[in-house]
Amino acid sequence: MYREEQLKALLEGRRILIAGYGREGKSAERLIQRLVPEAEYVIADGNEQIAAEAAKGYDLIIKSPGVPMRVMGGVECSSLTDIFLQVYGDTTIGVTGTKGKSTTASLIHHLLPSSILAGNIGIPLFDILDELKEGSVVVAELSCHQLENIHRGPHIAVLLNLFQEHLDHYENYMGYKMAKMQIGLKQREGDHFFWCSDATELDELVRSQAMPGVLHPYSLNDITEEEKSLLAACPLEGEHNRSNALVACRVVRTMKEELRTKNGLPADSLSSYRLLLGSFQGLRHRMEKVGEVAGITWYDDSISTIPAAAIAAVKALGRVDTLILGGFDRGIDYTPLVDFLKENPISNLVFVGQAGRRIHSQFSILNSQFLEEDDYTKIVPWCAEHTPEGGVVLLSPAAASYDAFKNFEVRGDFFREQIMKLKV
Numbered sequence: 001m002y003r004e005e006q007l008k009a010l011l012e013g014r015r016i017l018i019a020g021y022g023r024e025g026k027s028a029e030r031l032i033q034r035l036v037p038e039a040e041y042v043i044a045d046g047n048e049q050i051a052a053e054a055a056k057g058y059d060l061i062i063k064s065p066g067v068p069m070r071v072m073g074g075v076e077c078s079s080l081t082d083i084f085l086q087v088y089g090d091t092t093i094g095v096t097g098t099k100g101k102s103t104t105a106s107l108i109h110h111l112l113p114s115s116i117l118a119g120n121i122g123i124p125l126f127d128i129l130d131e132l133k134e135g136s137v138v139v140a141e142l143s144c145h146q147l148e149n150i151h152r153g154p155h156i157a158v159l160l161n162l163f164q165e166h167l168d169h170y171e172n173y174m175g176y177k178m179a180k181m182q183i184g185l186k187q188r189e190g191d192h193f194f195w196c197s198d199a200t201e202l203d204e205l206v207r208s209q210a211m212p213g214v215l216h217p218y219s220l221n222d223i224t225e226e227e228k229s230l231l232a233a234c235p236l237e238g239e240h241n242r243s244n245a246l247v248a249c250r251v252v253r254t255m256k257e258e259l260r261t262k263n264g265l266p267a268d269s270l271s272s273y274r275l276l277l278g279s280f281q282g283l284r285h286r287m288e289k290v291g292e293v294a295g296i297t298w299y300d301d302s303i304s305t306i307p308a309a310a311i312a313a314v315k316a317l318g319r320v321d322t323l324i325l326g327g328f329d330r331g332i333d334y335t336p337l338v339d340f341l342k343e344n345p346i347s348n349l350v351f352v353g354q355a356g357r358r359i360h361s362q363f364s365i366l367n368s369q370f371l372e373e374d375d376y377t378k379i380v381p382w383c384a385e386h387t388p389e390g391g392v393v394l395l396s397p398a399a400a401s402y403d404a405f406k407n408f409e410v411r412g413d414f415f416r417e418q419i420m421k422l423k424v
Contacts, residue, residue, distance in 0.1 A: 002132040006087045008035050011060070016041040019050045019072070020064025024080050027124035028062045031080075047071045065120075065145030068169050081146040084125040089152045092138045093251060094119075096147060096183050097160025099309050100244050102283055103236070104160060105141040107248035110280050111273065112255065115139045120146060137255060145169070148179040153187035156251055157213070159195045160244065162202045163308045164332045177205060187213040192254055194218055194247050216254070218247050233278040237287060238316025249273060285412035287313055287396075294422045295389040301396035302412030307337035310398035314344065321391035322348035322383045326356020327399035327411070337398055338362040348386045350379055355399035374404060380418035 001007070011032060018028050021043050032039050044053040050067055054075045063069075063077040085092060093115070095105040102121050109117040118128045119140035128138070140154065144166060162177050170176040184193040189212055197203045197217035206215075220243055223231070227246060234245040256268060282288060290298040301313045305327075314320050323346045325337075338359060341349075349370045351360040357372060369386055373379050383393045401411040 001129055002134065002136070003087050004035070007083070010083055010086060011036045011039060014039065014059035017053055017056075017058040017061045018043045018064075019054065019061055019077070020067040021045040022064055022066060024064045024124050025062075027126050028064075028080055031126045031129075063149065065143055069148065070171075077149050079146060079149050080124060080126055081119070081140075081142060082150045082152075084140075085150055085152045085154060088132065088138060090155050091136060092140055092154040093156040093158070093255065094140045094142045094154030094183050095158045095160070096142045096144070096180055097158070098163040098165045098180075098306060099303075099312075100160045100240060101141050101143075102303075103241065103286060104158065104244040104248055105139050106283060107245060107277075107280060108251055109139045111248055111252040111276050112137060112139070113276075117141075142183060144176055144179040147182045150182050150186050153183050153185070153191060153213075155187075156192045156255060157183040157187060157194065158247055158251060159183060159193070159202065159206070160247070161196060161199050161308075162205070163306045165306055166330075168330050181205065181209065184211050184213060185209060187211070190214070192216055192251075194251060196243060196247070198243065216250065218243075218250060220246060230273055230277060233274045235278065235280060236282055238312055240312045240316070245277060249277070285409055287316060288412075290416050290419055293419050294384045296384060296387050297390075297392045298419050299392065299394045299396075300412045300415055301394060302401070302408040302415065304396040304398055305400050305408065306332060307334055307340075307398045310337055310396040311340050313394060313396040314340075314346070317392060317394060319392050320346055320394045322346070322350070322387045322393040324350040324352060324379060324383070324393070324395045324415075325359055325398055326350075326352035326354075327397045327401050328403040329354035329358055330400060332399075334359045334362060334398070348383070350383065352379070352397065353399065353403045355397075359398070376414055376418050380415065380422065384422055 016039060018025050018041060032041055042053060044050040051071050051073060054061060054072050061077045063079050093108060095101045105121060109115050115137040116128050116131050117139050118125050120143040121141040159180060162180060164173055166176055187193060191213035193211055193213040194216040195202060195206050197219045230249055231242050231245055285300050285302040288300045290300050304310050304313060345368060347368055349368045351357055351372045352374055371382050387393050395415050401408050405411040
């Protein structure tokens with residue numbers, strides 16, 4: 001196993017608590033059993049049990065991402081991401097942001113086919129151990145929960161954007177933002193940090209911090225003619241996706257330049273980048289075109305859990321006749337979305353769940369046809385009835401799914417199933 005001794009050194013001789021037993025907790029147990037089978041470890045699952053165990057004085061606590069820090073009672077924690085980056089951070093490209101991190105990480109991996117994609121995208125980092133060898137490059141999608149406890153940032157870090165999200169997990173919005181910022185704050189001299197300077201709030205936050213790495217602000221307002229040609233090949237719709245593609249290309253070029261300098265490799269041709277970018281297929285539930293059914297074009301953007309995502313989706317599509325909004329209410333400020341819809345009215349609006357009802361309540365006058373409904377078996381037929389032939393229906397909820405679905409994927413799949421039933 002590549003760098004096995006470094007990894008063992010972080011685990012050997014310690015009494016270990018695995019806090020949370022989901023996907024990452026189980027991966028942590030597999031890691032311990034494989035590398036230090038003699039180690040004493042305890043598994044705690046559920047907030048009450050975790051809080052009780054955390055107070056007992058373990059040498060190492062490996063906290064799963066879904067466990068809020070407040071449950072830990074102020075005890076210092078590590079995580080699988082923390083341990084991974086301490087050993088493999090110098091060969092890792094890390095991508096985070098409120099929205100777009102899965103797409104951007106996948107774009108980087110697509111442009112760098114020899115890389116290994118893992119992390120929050122659904123593959124625990126230590127599940128790729130057997131693939132790692134000298135010269136391996138890991139592209140890791142990283143959530144705020146994975147970043148909050150790290151001691152070493154990735155060699156190349158990308159922070160796409162910051163919007164209100166996960167306010168049920170953090171004490172306040174600043175706590176959430178600073179969890180994301182650890183991806184750059186914990187880098188080392190000679191590492192590279194990319195951030196979108198088009199996002200004013202993010203730009204100001206980054207420039208107010210003492211960042212140790214080489215700084216790479218990027219902006220769609222400052223691109224070369226060569227980059228314009230590259231972005232024209234990107235099949236993804238919307239300015240936000242053009243921005244994601246821009247940073248993906250710049251990150252890959254930075255990594256390849258380092259590898260060329262180190263290994264004496266030849267330069268890449270522009271045509272190779274254009275071909276790779278043009279062949280990229282978007283991810284499920286991210287402005288995904290379901291198809292044309294009942295004379296209507298349907299889009300699944302179930303990944304949209306914040307107002308900015310819904311706004312970006314509507315802008316990207318240009319024409320939207322019916323928009324489905326709402327779900328689980330986490331107290332996010334919906335004023336920007338309401339203001340946008342007042343200035344850019346949509347003929348039909350569907351309001352789902354408590355979040356949908358709160359969005360609806362912020363309209364003093366609503367000239368659109370609307371429906372308040374939580375059942376997608378009723379929502380989809382209503383959309384079909386009220387959307388004109390040739391029109392567009394967009395599911396971009398700007399809210400989490402947990403009031404009715406396990407996650408946004410399940411919500412998107414159920415939406416698709418109801419659309420397909422219209423064919424019958």
